[in-house]
Amino acid sequence: MRIRFALAGLVAALVAAGAAQAQDFKPRIVRFGYGLVDNSNQGRAARMFAQEVEKASGGKMKVRAIGNASLGSDTQMQQALIGGAQEMMVGSTATLVGLVPEMAVWDTPFLFSSAKEADAVLDGPVGDKIKAKLEAKGMVGLVYWENGFRNLTNSKRPVARLEDLNDIKLRVMQNNVFLDSFKALGANAVPLPFSELFTALETRAVDGQENPYNTIVSSKFYEVQKYLTVTNHVYSPWIVTVSKKWWDGLSTAEKKVLQDAAIKSRDFERKDTREEAAKALADLKGKGMQVNELSAQEANRMREKLASVNAGIAKSVGQQTWDEVNAAVQQMRNA
Ligand code: TK8
Numbered sequence: 584m585r586i587r588f589a590l591a592g593l594v595a596a597l598v599a600a601g602a603a604q605a606q607d608f609k610p611r612i613v614r615f616g617y618g619l620v621d622n623s624n625q626g627r628a629a630r631m632f633a634q635e636v637e638k639a640s641g642g643k644m645k646v647r648a649i650g651n652a653s654l655g656s657d658t659q660m661q662q663a664l665i666g667g668a669q670e671m672m673v674g675s676t677a678t679l680v681g682l683v684p685e686m687a688v689w690d691t692p693f694l695f696s697s698a699k700e701a702d703a704v705l706d707g708p709v710g711d712k713i714k715a716k717l718e719a720k721g722m723v724g725l726v727y728w729e730n731g732f733r734n735l736t737n738s739k740r741p742v743a744r745l746e747d748l749n750d751i752k753l754r755v756m757q758n759n760v761f762l763d764s765f766k767a768l769g770a771n772a773v774p775l776p777f778s779e780l781f782t783a784l785e786t787r788a789v790d791g792q793e794n795p796y797n798t799i800v801s802s803k804f805y806e807v808q809k810y811l812t813v814t815n816h817v818y819s820p821w822i823v824t825v826s827k828k829w830w831d832g833l834s835t836a837e838k839k840v841l842q843d844a845a846i847k848s849r850d851f852e853r854k855d856t857r858e859e860a861a862k863a864l865a866d867l868k869g870k871g872m873q874v875n876e877l878s879a880q881e882a883n884r885m886r887e888k889l890a891s892v893n894a895g896i897a898k899s900v901g902q903q904t905w906d907e908v909n910a911a912v913q914q915m916r917n918a
Contacts, residue, residue: 606834607834607835607836607837608640608641608643608644608834608836608837608840609643609834609837610643610644610645611643611644611645611837612645612647612670613636613644613645613646613647613670613671614647614649614654614669614670614671615629615632615633615646615647615648615649615670615671615672615673616649616650616652616653616654616655616660616663616669616671616672616673617629617648617649617650617652617672617673617674618650618651618652618656618657618674618777618778619650619651619798619801619802620650620651620801620802621650621651622801623650623797623798623801623802624729624797624801624852624855624856624859625650625673625728625821625852626648626650627851627852627855628673628728628848628849628851628852628855629646629648629650629673629848630648631847631848631851631852632646632648632823632844632845632847632848633645633646633647633648635843635844635847635848636840636841636844639840639843639844640837640840644837644840644841646671652776652777652778654669654672655778656678656776656777656778656779657672657674657675657678657776657777658678658681658757658776660672660674661674661678661679661682661722661824663826664721664722664824664825664826664827665720665721665722665826665827665828666721666826666828667826667828667829668826669826670825670826670829671823671824671825671826672823672824673728673821673822673823673824674821674822674824675730675756675777675819675820675821675822676689676690676727676819676820676821676822677689677690677756677757677758677760677761677819678756678757678758679717679822680758680759680760681758682717682720682722683713683716683717683720684899684900684901685713685716685900685901685904686713686716687758687759687760687896687899687900688713688896688900688904688905688908689705689713689818689819689820690758690760690761690764690817690819690896691760691817691892691893691896691908692764692816692817692886692889692890692892692893693816693817693886693889694817694818694908694912695818695912696916698729698731698818698853698857699915700912700915700916701729701818701820702853703911703915704908704911704912704915705727705820706727707911708911709904709907709908709911710727712907713904714727714822717824718827721826721827721828722824722825722826722827723824723825723826723827723830724822724823724824725822725823725824725825725841725842725845726822726823726845726846726848726849727820727821727822727823727849728820728821728822728823728848728849728852728853728856729820729821729852729853729856729857730794730795730798730819730820730821731795731796731797731798731818731819731856731860732795732815732816732817732818732819732860733793733794733795733814733815733816733817733818733819734793734794734795734796734799734811734812734813734814734815734816735753735791735792735793735811735812735814735816736791736792736793736794736799736804736808736810736811736812736872737751737753737790737791737792737808737809737810738784738787738790738791738807738808738809738810739751739790739791739810740810741810741812741873741875742810742812742875743812743875743877743878743881744881745768745769745881745884745885745888746769748765748768748769748770749769749770750771751770751771751790751791752770752771752773752788752789752790752791753765753770753771753772753773753789753790753791753792753793754773754774754775754780754783754784754789754791754792755772755773755774755775755792755793756774756777757774757775757776758774759895759899760892760895760896761774762774763892763895764816764817764889764892767888767889767891767892768885768888768889769888770791773789775789780792780802781802781803781804781807784804784807784808785806785807791808792804792808793814793816795819795856795860796859796860796863796864796867797856797859797860797863799811799863799867800859800863800866800867805867805870805871805872806870808872809871809872809873810872810873810874810875811867811872811873811874811875812874812875812876812877813864813874813875813876813877814877814882814885816885816889823845823848823849825841
């Protein structure tokens with residue numbers, strides 16, 4: 584009799600535990616969109632994130648990593664997140680500037696001089712503060728991933744001097760900092776979504792573009808771009824975001840699974856990106872790209888021209904944000 588009671592109690596406890604778990608995790612499909620091809624640093628990290636979420640939720644949350652901008656360009660996916668039609672994405676912070684002006688601070692030319700500085704500032708208090716501004720716009724920012732230091736490619740000529748940019752029609756991201764920066768350098772800058780870039784280069788609607796080595800490799804830009812100039816003119820972050828409409832309906836346990844997996848994916852993505860970038864230049868040369876570095880003198884001329892956009896960035900992000908970010912960079916440099 585006693586044993587029977589004990590057993591009944593145990594069963595009841597197990598049922599209760601099961602019910603609690605079932606309440607914590609509902610079966611969910613999470614569409615996670617991104618712009619690059621499946622075989623890219625973005626794709627690899629998206630799949631890693633998907634595995635982590637599935638494992639940590641006991642198979643209840645299934646993340647569908649959907650690349651190639653199949654769900655839309657960065658800005659289209661943002662709108663889908665805001666409206667609640669898509670759950671998650673990763674994309675450039677540069678395309679969020681229209682929603683959160685402070686994001687433009689990450690587009691400041693030569694802001695970071697190393698990945699270590701970028702990690703510390705993006706993952707630190709000011710990075711969090713800017714990320715948190717997305718909530719009022721209908722998105723929740725989880726983590727920053729690395730897109731990386733950007734370099735210039737084109738199909739016209741090697742860019743060795745600033746003047747070589749003069750009649751180059753250059754695709755830039757859809758944001759005023761990039762537009763102003765390349766206008767300041769003398770290029771004919773044209774904003775275009777990334778999803779239209781390969782075709783635009785192939786048909787010569789534009790002559791050039793700028794992106795990290797990894798993307799020049801994964802998007803096969805080497806097939807349509809002959810010249811690569813090592814400029815490292817800006818470090819671009821990516822940011823993993825969630826639809827706030829959808830997020831608000833999740834349990835605490837579900838939110839934690841996404842947050843923890845996002846941090847794991849960030850660490851994985853940065854390591855993977857850096858390893859790939861370290862060998863990408865040799866890859867690109869092997870594919871026939873002609874690579875040149877800028878002389879110290881030309882690099883300085885470029886820096887001086889680009890510094891002219893800083894005042895405009897400070898104004899649009901607000902002096903306080905500008906100062907906080909620059910102080911955080913300085914602190915890293917002095918450490
Ligand atoms: C991918 C873009 C890309 C970015 C660009 O969707 O647009 O050039 O560097 O990574 O976000």
